Amino acid sequence: MxxxxxxxxxxxxxxxxxxxxxxxxxxxxxxxxxxxxxxxxxxxxxxxxxxxxxxxxxxxxxxxxxxxxxxxxxxxxxxxxxxxxxxxxxxxxxxxxxxxxxxxxxxxxxxxxxxxxxxxxxxxxxxxxxxxxxxxxxxxxxxxxxxxxxxxxxxxxxxxxxxxxxxxxxxxxFDKPISVTPPTGEPITPSIAIQLHSPYVVIHPGPLTAYKRWPLSYWQTLLTWIVKHGFQVVLSASPAKQDLQLNQDILSLLDEETRQNVVDAAGLLTIPQAGTLIRGAHAYIGVDTSITHLAAACNTPTIALFGPTPPSNFGPWPNGFIGMQPYQLRARTQTVGNVTILQGPGECVPCRKAGCEDRASSKSECLDRLEPIQVIEAFQCAIMK
Incomplete structure (x- = not known):
């Protein structure tokens, strides 16, 4: 020894x-x-x-x-x-x-x-x-x-x-199941809890930086499809000004029927409350951000939209996975346990740069080319499990 x-x-x-x-x-x-x-x-x-x-x-x-x-x-x-x-x-x-x-x-x-x-x-x-x-x-x-x-x-x-x-x-x-421990949940803010009905899907569109954003029109298409197929949508966001504005921009694109089935929880939940919300969800869809890791840790079916970040380095960990590496570096769709990671096309994916211009405010072409139908198909697979 x-x-x-x-x-x-x-x-x-x-x-x-x-x-x-x-x-x-x-x-x-x-x-x-x-x-x-x-x-x-x-x-x-x-x-x-x-x-x-x-x-x-x-x-x-x-x-x-x-x-x-x-x-x-x-x-x-x-x-x-x-x-x-x-x-x-x-x-x-x-x-x-x-x-x-x-x-x-x-x-x-x-x-x-x-x-x-x-x-x-x-x-x-x-x-x-x-x-x-x-x-x-x-x-x-x-x-x-x-x-x-x-x-x-x-x-x-x-x-x-x-x-x-x-x-x-x-x-x-690495020879036994490895899991991420989420925070202990707390009761959801009453103003949000009273609006919830099952089944609902939590969507978190706001990343920390702009180069991890998915196009606004794609969120519009996705939310409209989810609502038409009988699900309520809970739109989540941090209290950060840019995240609150992003949610408002998405909501402004929705037709009235869709909008009535979307609960805007932007900036209204603590991390432990967000965990409670996600545990009760039918599924979670989000970009490369901390709440997506939380969703995976809560054992909720999680769909993560990845751009420049290598999922082999920072993909949300599928709880209970045994081994050192759950993910491939590049795959348009890969599912391990409760987590599905989606990537756009391109030989440069993932580059690990700050978008195509390598700066925080840059766009990422790989996310622009990750079309809503790919997310919808992943969602259908997730809810059928």
Missing amino acids: TACSALRPKKVLFIATRQIGDVLVTTPLISKARELWPDAEFHFLGYRGKLDMLNGNPDIARTIETSDRPSLKEYLSLFFKLFQRYDLAVVTQPSDRAYLYGLVAAHQRVGVLGGHPQGLTPQDKEKKSKSDRQNAWKKAISLHTVDVDYFAQHVITEKLRLLEVFYKNTQDL
């Missing part, structure tokens, strides 16, 4: 200083760590307002919030709150800040290292070389590190591999 496999930490800090979805995908890692260390106390450090995905998680004793741009005063406060309080820090993002938090907080660390895929272009190789130099100090302070692979390695696998140093056989991490 190695020194690492013999480690029995009493207090462990998980660090995920990014978005809501990045917090959710750490839950299989947390569950597996609980199997390893049943008596340890687990804490979680993340950004303020991003930790709702851990609501009611039975393995987390305490969450610690920090702002994404801390002041000097907040840094000092966090330093004294964390300083050497933990036996192990599990750094689930490759940022310098996350590693510094881990260095301050714990005696030992394991962590994810950023990088670029090798063997593609001279520019990629140059970036990889620079990344390796930047990662040297992170490796030096860590018991074990795992390299990011944005095309071939799923993010759930990436996180679970942080524990491989504590196993004699790495395959033991």
Whole structure:
């Protein structure tokens, strides 16, 4: 038995200083760590307002919030709150800040290292070389590190591999069903709950960035078809201004009959309430965003519209999957468990760029060419299961 496999930490800090979805995908890692260390106390450090995905998680004793741009005063406060309080820090993002938090907080660390895929272009190789130099100090302070692979390695696998140093056989991490733990549900806002009738379908059209958007007219076609076939639609969105406006733009295109069968829940539900709503849905349809991962975790039939993002890296995990990789890199339609991932055509798909112009406001031709009929056919298959 190695020194690492013999480690029995009493207090462990998980660090995920990014978005809501990045917090959710750490839950299989947390569950597996609980199997390893049943008596340890687990804490979680993340950004303020991003930790709702851990609501009611039975393995987390305490969450610690920090702002994404801390002041000097907040840094000092966090330093004294964390300083050497933990036996192990599990750094689930490759940022310098996350590693510094881990260095301050714990005696030992394991962590994810950023990088670029090798063997593609001279520019990629140059970036990889620079990344390796930047990662040297992170490796030096860590018991074990795992390299990011944005095309071939799923993010759930990436996180679970942080524990491989504590196993004699790495395959033991992946030989049992792996599931994402959704937040404990909360009662739906009464103004929304009173409007619901079964069967209903939850649709979440708003991504974090414009290059993951599906065309407005396609949403119009899809919602009209769903309503005509006897389903109520619940249109979901975050409270962000652009998401609220997107839902209004979609609603403005609907005819009166369709509109009467659409409930606009935009900005009115917390993450735990959204989980309750999705659990009661006949199906869920959404773009590449955190709520789509939540839908998959709730075991609801989930249809995910993917553009530039490789599903082999960040496709919603099909709960109960056994193994390291549920998805192909490219397939117009692929279904694993309760999740169906749809991609548009093109040899460039997925490129992992910020749209065709590689900027946040860009369009993505692959999503423009992912036509409504493909989504409708996937929906029909999902509800027939």
